[in-house]
Amino acid sequence: MCCAPVPNIIVKVVVYQSYISWSFFLFIQQSLRKEEEEEEKMATMESLIGLVNRIQRACTVLGDHGGEGMSLWEALPSVAVVGGQSSGKSSVLESVVGRDFLPRGSGIVTRRPLVLQLHKTEQGQAEYGEFLHAPRKRFNDFAAVRKEIQDETDRITGKSKHISNIPIHLSIYSPNVVNLTLIDLPGMTKVATEGQPETIVEDIDNMVRSYVEKPNCIILAISPANQDIATSDAIKLAREVDPSGERTFGVLTKLDLMDKGTNALDVLEGRSYRLQHPWVGIVNRSQADINKNVDMIAARRREQEYFESSPDYGHMANKMGSEYLAKLLSKHLETVIRQRIPSIIALINKTIDELEAELDRLGRPIGGESGAQLYTILEMCRAFDRVFKEHLDGG
Template sequence: MENVVELINRVQDVFSTVGGNESLDLPQIITVGAQSSGKSSVLENIVQRDFLPRGSGIVTRRPLVLQLITLRSETDGPDYAEFLHVPQKKFYDFNDVRREIEDDTARIAGHNKGIARKPIHLKIYSKKVLNLTLVDLPGLTKLPIGDQPADIEKQIRQLILDYISKPNSIILAITPANSDLANSDSLKLARMMDPAGKRTIGVVTKLDLMDAGTNALDVLTGRAFPLKLGFVGLVNRSQQDILTNKPMIEALKAEEQFFQRHPAYQSIVNRSGTAYLTKQLNIILVNHIREKLPDLRSKLSSMIGQTQHELAQYGDPAFTGKVHSGSLILKLLTMFSTEFVASIDGTSSQISTKELSGGARIYYIFNNIFGHALDSISPCGNLTNEDIRTAIRNSTGPRCSLFVPELAFDLLVRPQIKLLEAPSLKCVNLAYEELYKICHTCGNKELLRFPKLHARLIEVVSNLLRERLMPTSVYVESLISTQCAYINTNHPDFPGASGAMAELEKKSKGGLKKKQNRTLNQGASGNPNQKHKENGVHTGSIYADSPPKDSFLNYFFGGAPKADRTSKDFQEKNPFGQLSQPNDIEGLDSPFTQHSISSESTIDPTPSSRSHQEDLEVELIRSLITSYFNIVRKSIQDLVPKAIMHFLVNFTRESVQNRLVAALYCEELFGELLQEDSSISAERERCKTMLEVYKRAFSIVNDAM
């Protein structure tokens, strides 16, 4: 546990070699500050070397991962630096270090002052440093300058947020003392990612540049802006010091003297300056690493397991010989067919939680889409009364209709049944399309490594589905044709003519009663003559409420009603059709005759009777068509899904593996089918590399614990 910083540096080096360090949240210190905040000077003061690029505008254009390693004794030699991208080379001249940073930045980020996310890894070995790992990020800016990208502010802000949002990072928020602390961009970002201030340490630079009579004591003591790790005040080297190459040791001595002599800072002199900041950062980082090591080991263990599982899905590339190729082909064929069947049955391990798929989608087609399509068809929606009346008249030819013509019912109901064919065939096509989708979504990574084999598997199953589509559609068409071939009026659920007429009689009597009641209510407030006439109506209503048992059927099937002659004689005596006394007419047993009397009709009774009969015939035919159509619709809604399941779904799922073996298990095809995709090979190698990295990192962490 003594060298935990070096431990994390080793883990970081392991990940950096493969570019996968972002997948693991390593404990490290992230420096955040605006341009000209003194951020570079802080890092150089800590290292006690001039090694960072300087200039106007954005100087730091790539993240710089800076690892500081303490040289233990004089025998280790002079201070030197190493870059990860320049292996086996030591930089003893720190001016060369600066030039290498500039050159590698331009190589990756270009020369237009844009930024790049790929970090530069720099190690500095020195007797003057404590073990630390710091990440220097580009300085926050407001406006693009020169040829900088227009969204440079957004790019830098997002880059900083990506680093400081990681829970294991320590935020080093740098703010110059000669600016408004309340508007500090670095502190705003720190508070955004660390609201409680538990992993943020504040640095106030350029204290010597504050206006006379002012100081930052309230900030440095935590009264103005509380942080758990506190604030540290620094005095940067002036621009003149940098230009004259003032020795770093003299600059640090001048900083120490500033705090000792300043009246406001004498009380916190032991908690100020670069030396104190360096010690604090070392202590904070070491404690933080110790706290996070158990979680780090668990995370690495989990990543090893996940990577091993991923690698297993890419399969073993060491397949040679026809025997091994044949067994591999059989394995993959079985895997594909098993997944296809499992998707239909709903037993697949890859069941989606976002949307319906597979067999559940087919069920939805049967019960929702198909059911709603059938329910939306109106049994007589496309038939007008005139259409029905014309069909009735055409079916009687030159003769007068004495009975409801059955031929008209047959003639009209068949086209209505035919309306069920289109949604039924659409249901077949939807189920076929769903099976086609299932076919295309089958296949894991091990199978996808052989693109030609996967394509042939889909082709074979697609052909099988197309073969089954035609017989399924033909059978569904035959279901509709069968229903049209024989209109079974003896169906137990079909009411027949008598049942339909009884229902119509019930409705007619109910409507007549309501009309008579309205007439009586009107007569109650009229003159005596009106009341006298209403008495006749009332008397007639008694007959209407008590007709002979078969009066309705006799009227409908017996031609002219019994009251025709009496009604005609009465009309000859009383051409205005008004009843003087209710007893003038006897033997009225037809509700329609009573209806004409109660309505005081002056129309000739014979045409009137014929018109009523035609209207009733139309209503009767419409009622019969609706009843029979509903019976057929119910049957079709039950039979079509069964037919699709039998002829298409079940047949395919039961024969898919045999079809695949018959079509693809051929030695002549093994070489072609088992050609591996180059991208899969690359992914396998990447996966192997990452697995080795995770294992090495786990070993490092585990040994330290």
């Protein structure tokens, strides 16, 4: 026998994976081309952001989480939410959504990236959530959404306090949101606590950096107003990876908890730390409000009333608050997606060419039935026989 044949299962897996990847990229290419052709007529925030949402979900299914060369995941515009563990990051996300849905607790609560895809629905429609890992199940109870996030985190990381870069995809459909996608990352910390691995500080820093250092990533840097902005973990990191500030949106939380007689106008008006995008102030629910299950929509109204009645911030009330922040990010994300479509198409075309070349090298797939396998072996023997005879005749 000339050589040992490649095990059938390996050939089948390689061919199947290549075929699925090729089909997926072809589908995206066609979708993007259609999106581009109908841009003047149909390119809305919903269609563009929704398209990126679908591509992100497909990337996760195919195991593309970024970090390995020029991946499609990294080419997609995204909004990464970063901040220290006490920055009020979770409260900002829940205020944007208008629901309590994130796990709470001390220490590191977010241990996997949460890709939060918000879909605006018509008024009167019921709110619900869907997970990529449970596609046929609707979660109408947002307490169940919180539990599912925790359970799915534990499924990958176990009950330990380790982190994982494999994202959880959660889609929320509600009339109280704007079309927007946010990636919630673990809160940055300065020291490992009991039960955490010694490398946790470095592990979190590396994960967060792997997102925010990419040129297509919009950074939502969350900082508490009752702490010196110079000590903000989020701003320190943003300054390192985006020194010009063109990709960074600054958010100040806990404005109502500042010392009496002080305010955050120097930051909010761009004098203390200037960014190319406006700073947005947020008033979080208090712990007492959370304990009393104060309705999030009512909390939004209370937040707006705070700014409108504030002697310090009244003149900028229309550009403060979680609702304004969500609209600002949604509009900017749509603009960035529109700008990146040509480069995304170019990457997809390049990937298709590479996958087609790989398929050509692999040849025809081998059937799973014994008869098909026997036929393939006979074909290989005939091919060897022809080549052998050609060499004999030529010699």
